[in-house]
Amino acid sequence: MKILKFGGTSVGSAQRIKGLLDIVDPNERQIVVLSAVAGTTNALVEIGQTFLAGKREEAIELIKTHKNKYEHLIKELFQTEQGLEKGKNLIDYHFNYIASLGNEMFTPVEEKITLAQGELLSTTLFHFHMEEIGIPSVLLPALDFMKIDEDNEPMVEYIGEKLSNLLSIHGANKLFITQGFICRNSFGEIDNLRRGGSDYTASLIGAAIQANEVQIWTDIDGMHNNDPRVVKNTSPIANLSFDEAAELAYFGAKILHPQSVFPAQKYNVPVRLLNTMDPQAAGTLISKEGGTTGQIRAIAAKDDITAIHIHSSRMLLAYGFLRKIFEIFERYKTPIDMITTSEVAVSLTIDDTRNLADIMKEVEDFGRVSVDHNQTIVCVVGDFSANTHGYAARVLDAVKHLPLRMISYGGSDYNVSMLLDAEHKTEALRSLHNRLF
Numbered sequence: 001m002k003i004l005k006f007g008g009t010s011v012g013s014a015q016r017i018k019g020l021l022d023i024v025d026p027n028e029r030q031i032v033v034l035s036a037v038a039g040t041t042n043a044l045v046e047i048g049q050t051f052l053a054g055k056r057e058e059a060i061e062l063i064k065t066h067k068n069k070y071e072h073l074i075k076e077l078f079q080t081e082q083g084l085e086k087g088k089n090l091i092d093y094h095f096n097y098i099a100s101l102g103n104e105m106f107t108p109v110e111e112k113i114t115l116a117q118g119e120l121l122s123t124t125l126f127h128f129h130m131e132e133i134g135i136p137s138v139l140l141p142a143l144d145f146m147k148i149d150e151d152n153e154p155m156v157e158y159i160g161e162k163l164s165n166l167l168s169i170h171g172a173n174k175l176f177i178t179q180g181f182i183c184r185n186s187f188g189e190i191d192n193l194r195r196g197g198s199d200y201t202a203s204l205i206g207a208a209i210q211a212n213e214v215q216i217w218t219d220i221d222g223m224h225n226n227d228p229r230v231v232k233n234t235s236p237i238a239n240l241s242f243d244e245a246a247e248l249a250y251f252g253a254k255i256l257h258p259q260s261v262f263p264a265q266k267y268n269v270p271v272r273l274l275n276t277m278d279p280q281a282a283g284t285l286i287s288k289e290g291g292t293t294g295q296i297r298a299i300a301a302k303d304d305i306t307a308i309h310i311h312s313s314r315m316l317l318a319y320g321f322l323r324k325i326f327e328i329f330e331r332y333k334t335p336i337d338m339i340t341t342s343e344v345a346v347s348l349t350i351d352d353t354r355n356l357a358d359i360m361k362e363v364e365d366f367g368r369v370s371v372d373h374n375q376t377i378v379c380v381v382g383d384f385s386a387n388t389h390g391y392a393a394r395v396l397d398a399v400k401h402l403p404l405r406m407i408s409y410g411g412s413d414y415n416v417s418m419l420l421d422a423e424h425k426t427e428a429l430r431s432l433h434n435r436l437f
Contacts, residue, residue: 001029001030001031001209001211001212002028002029002030002031002211002212002213002214002215003030003031003033003202003205003206003211003213003214003215004023004024004030004031004032004033004202004215004217005032005033005034005035005180005198005199005201005202005214005215005216005217006020006032006033006034006035006217006276007035007198007216007217007218007219007276008035008036008037008038008039008040008041009038009218009219009276010035010217010218010219010276011034011035011036011037011038011122011126012037012038012039013073013076014073014074014076014077015076016276017077017125017126017129018077018129019276020032020126021135022279023217023276023279024175026130026135026136026137026174026175027174028174029174030174030175030176031140031176031177031178031205031211032126032175032176032177032178033178033179033180033198033201033202033205034119034122034123034126034177034178034179034180034198035118035119035122035180035181035198036118036119036121036122036181037070037073037118037121037122039069040066040118040121040122041115041118041181043062043066044066044098044114044115044117044118045115046062047059047062047063047066047098047114048106048110048111048114048115049111050062051101051102051106051110051111051114052106052107052108052111056102059102060099060102063095063098063099066095067091067095070091070095070121071088071091073125074087074088074091074125077125077129078128078129078132079132080132082132083128083129083131083132086128087125087128090121090124090125090128091121094117094120094121097117098114098117101113101114109189109190112189112190112191112192113190115181115182115192116143116179116181116182116190116192118181119142119179119180119181119182119198120179120182122179123139123177123178123179124139126177127139127177130175130177135175136173136174136175137173137175137176137177138170138173138175138176138177139176139177139178140163140166140167140176140177140178141178141179142178142179142180142182142183142201143179143182143183143184143190144162144166145158145159145162145163145166146159146182146183146184146193146201146204147159147162147183147184147185147186148183148184148185148186148191148193149186150185150186152185154183154193154200154204154263156204156207156208156263156267157208159204159205159208160207160208160209163205163208163209164209167209178201178205179201180197180198180199180200180201180202181193181197181198181201182197183201193259197257198257199216199256199257199260200257200259200260200263202214202215202216202260203259203260203261203262203263203264203269203271204263206263206264206267206269206271207263207264207266207267207269208263210267210269211269212269212270213269213270213271213272214264214269214270214271214272215271215272215273215274216255216256216260216271216272216273216274217274217275217276218255218273218274218275218276219275219276219277220255220275221236221274221275221278221281221282221283222236222237222238222255222273222274222275222281222282222283222284223236223237223240223245223248223255223256223273223284223298224236224237224255224298225237225297225298225299225433225437226298226299226300226429226432226433226437227299227300227301227429230425230426230429230430231429231430231433233433234433236281236282236283236284237284237297237298238282238284238285239284239285239286239287239290240284240285240286240290240297241286241287241288241289241290241414242261242264242265242286242287242288242290243265243412243413243414244290244297244298244381244382244414245261245271245284245286245290246258246261246262246265247300247379247381247412247414247415248297248298248300248379248381249261250302251300251301251302251337251377251379251381251415251417255273256271256273261286264286265288268288270285270286270287271285271286271287272284272285272286273285273286293383293385294383294388295382295383296380296381296382296383296391296394296395296436296437297381297382298380298381298382299378299379299380299381299429299432299433299436300378300379300381301376301377301378301379301425301428301429302337302351302376302377302379303376303422303425304351304374305337305349305350305351305375305376305377305419306349306350306351306353306356306371306372306373306375307347307348307349307371307372307375307405307406307419308347308348308349308350308359308360308363308369308370308371309345309346309347309369309370309371309372310325310345310346310347310363310366310367310368310369311344311345311367311368311369312344312345312366312367312368314366314367321346321366322341322346324366325346325348325363325366328359328362328363329350329359332355332358332359333355334350334352334354334355334359335350335351335352336348336349336350337349337350337351337377337417338377338406338408338417338419339408340406340407340408347405347406349375349377349406349419356371372405374421374422375405375419375420375421375422376419376420376421376422376424376425376428377417377418377419378399378417378418378419378420378425378428378429378432379415379416379417379418380395380415380416380417380432380436381414381415382414382415383413383414384409384412384413384414384415384416385413391416392409392416394435394436395416395418395432395436396416397435398431398432398434398435398436399418399420399428399431399432401431402420402424402427402428402431403420403421403424404418404419404420405419405420405421406418406419407419
């Protein structure tokens with residue numbers, strides 16, 4: 001069994017939805033995981049926020065505008081009157097349902113229900129398209145098996161049990177279609193795996209049923225050794241280890257959702273990154289054996305970072321200080337990206353500032369605090385284990401002309417991370433690329 005995930009651009013038009021059959025093999029046992037049609041999630045976010053703001057009439061207009069786009073899509077997708085009628089009934093149902101949610105009190109619960117409609121639409125449209133052209137497929141509702149617990153962590157054993165039962169019911173079938181991103185929470189309510197969650201869905205499904213391979217199909221031919229949007233002459237990486245891929249995904253490589261590596265790594269399911277626009281490209285294979293020793297593999301950057309610096313003479317020789325600091329961030333469920341310490345100070349970075357004001361109030365009890373916004377973490381991934389030498393020096397030499405705010409080295413065998421003002425990001429990426437590759 002293979003898991004094939006297609007992102008929003010891969011189902012962004014009727015032509016691309018039809019083109020999925022250039023990749024999907026109906027004769028091979030596969031689960032196809034689809035994101036919402038490109039632009040849909042952003043539109044649904046806007047609709048939800050407009051309802052939350054109490055602007056019902058404005059939200060209804062947004063619904064009409066977006067529904068109109070789907071009406072054009074189904075006219076291009078379906079070739080028969082029966083197919084077109086089924087498509088029209090489908091979009092009528094979903095957009096009327098979204099509008100009806102605004103008739104009562106609209107809360108974050110209804111907002112998540114609204115967001116779920118994008119994936120429900122894309123998967124059903126693809127299923128109807130398969131029906132119209134005579135290819136058997138089974139639509140597996142993700143809400144029947146995808147679940148997160150009270151800590152918003154996926155319940156892999158539950159997913160495996162429920163999904164295996166559903167697959168066994170349709171044992172004679174080979175092509176299955178399901179939604180990425182959406183799930184149910186511990187209360188049974190419709191919820192989601194947050195942005196990029198379709199990658200996570202595919203990885204969780206692959207782990208839960210011990211698939212042969214998870215394929216993530218996007219619009220770029222694998223994970224590149226630098227950001228191709230700002231650096232020329234980047235190249236895809238043929239093989240990566242799970243650890244290397246996790247570092248790159250977390251620190252800014254947009255092709256892969258950061259959390260999606262971990263289920264595959266835990267259950268040792270290979271992940272292949274491939275290009276929908278160029279299916280013949282080799283892409284990147286992420287596996288247990290994928291790493292290469294004695295090499296620098298890639299560079300990534302993570303934007304919108306906030307740095308917090310805490311200076312306290314009381315910290316000197318005081319055990320428990322760091323624990324107390326970390327407990328503050330834990331209470332507000334705010335992850336820390338980087339950390340450096342000295343005898344009397346600690347500096348750390350976060351990318352989630354929703355609770356920054358409350359965090360600052362508590363942290364200020366421990367000493368003098370300053371905050372720097374609009375920072376970027378640049379991460380160099382490769383073999384930085386204890387038995388290698390010279391690589392860290394090459395990295396730092398490449399950016400010696402730039403002002404670095406923090407350096408993190410030694411916490412991982414796979415990366416050196418640097419914090420700098422966002423205005424220096426492009427220069428840092430280009431300089432590192434020229435020096436290291």
